[in-house]
Amino acid sequence: MGIPTSVQNPSVGSAVSLPSSTNLPLNPCEKLIVALDTDSLEQALEWVDLLPQVLWWKVGSELFTAVGSPILQALKERGKRIFLDLKLHDIPNTVGRATRVAVSYGVDLLTIHASGGSAMMRAAAEAAQSSSCRLLAVTLLTSLSPEQVQQELGIGEDPADYILHLAQLAQAQGLTGLVCSPQEVSRLRQAFGSEVLLVTPGIRFSPTNTGNDALHRLEDDQQRIWTPARALQAGADYLVVGRPVTAAPDPVAAFQQLCDAAAH
Numbered sequence: 001m002g003i004p005t006s007v008q009n010p011s012v013g014s015a016v017s018l019p020s021s022t023n024l025p026l027n028p029c030e031k032l033i034v035a036l037d038t039d040s041l042e043q044a045l046e047w048v049d050l051l052p053q054v055l056w057w058k059v060g061s062e063l064f065t066a067v068g069s070p071i072l073q074a075l076k077e078r079g080k081r082i083f084l085d086l087k088l089h090d091i092p093n094t095v096g097r098a099t100r101v102a103v104s105y106g107v108d109l110l111t112i113h114a115s116g117g118s119a120m121m122r123a124a125a126e127a128a129q130s131s132s133c134r135l136l137a138v139t140l141l142t143s144l145s146p147e148q149v150q151q152e153l154g155i156g157e158d159p160a161d162y163i164l165h166l167a168q169l170a171q172a173q174g175l176t177g178l179v180c181s182p183q184e185v186s187r188l189r190q191a192f193g194s195e196v197l198l199v200t201p202g203i204r205f206s207p208t209n210t211g212n213d214a215l216h217r218l219e220d221d222q223q224r225i226w227t228p229a230r231a232l233q234a235g236a237d238y239l240v241v242g243r244p245v246t247a248a249p250d251p252v253a254a255f256q257q258l259c260d261a262a263a264h
């Protein structure tokens with residue numbers, strides 16, 4: 001286990017027990033969060049039991065929609081940390097109420113889309129304030145290329161500036177954690193310092209090739225990617241990794257490779 005620090009959320013006053021960037025977990029493997037992207041409880045628990053060295057597991061919309069809270073219970077029974085990735089995005093009343101239910105499960109992290117706006121994020125922050133769950137604001141999905149952001153979404157400004165803008169909005173509402181691509185980490189770290197928790201998906205063994213026969217680059221939907229070592233060097237606190245581990249021919253070896261990369 002890493003050394004937990006008690007971080008006070010300035011706006012909503014909730015004390016949460018998570019490592020800050022100035023006090024990272026001692027074990028590099030604990031900087032890795034593995035995504036349980038499946039619709040099967042059996043498959044999810046097979047991965048969890050195959051990889052006892054993984055502390056953090058992410059339950060996303062596929063698994064939570066398919067099996068509901070029993071997966072959270074099963075992870076808690078195994079002493080795991082839980083990242084519930086629901087990416088809430090709705091009107092403030094709905095997001096506030098959904099957040100209240102989500103944090104009642106005792107999860108450690110929960111995602112909210114920053115693009116839902118400040119009132120929506122405030123509603124979530126208020127709903128989570130008496131829990132120990134830390135809210136993470138998702139800035140811009142790692143599956144979007146800068147060209148898509150500008151051409152499809154019609155966001156005129158430089159995507160990097162847009163991400164900073166969303167991050168500032170989230171910080172102002174007391175969401176002290178952000179999900180971003182590794183490519184944006186150093187800018188966000190510079191802007192917000194060590195207290196912000198930066199969680200980065202879009203992790204690949206090689207920036208041009210997944211290094212995984214089961215996952216060819218052409219089939220991959222991630223756009224803004226970096227290697228684990230580069231993401232951590234840039235200042236990421238946690239890396240989210242799914243298919244490079246779960247779709248690998250040998251998930252144990254793939255996870256170990258990530259731990260090794262995280263250690264350097």
Ligand SMILES: O=C(O)c1cc(=O)[nH]c(=O)n1[C@@H]1O[C@H](COP(=O)(O)O)[C@@H](O)[C@H]1O
Pocket residue numbers: 035037058060085111138140141142143179180201202203222240241242243244
């Ligand atoms: O919030 C997330 O976790 C997330 C945000 C984002 O911008 N991009 C992103 O890929 N994710 C999640 O991170 C995981 C990445 O999985 P792989 O691409 O298989 O490594 C998936 O479970 C995604 O839902």
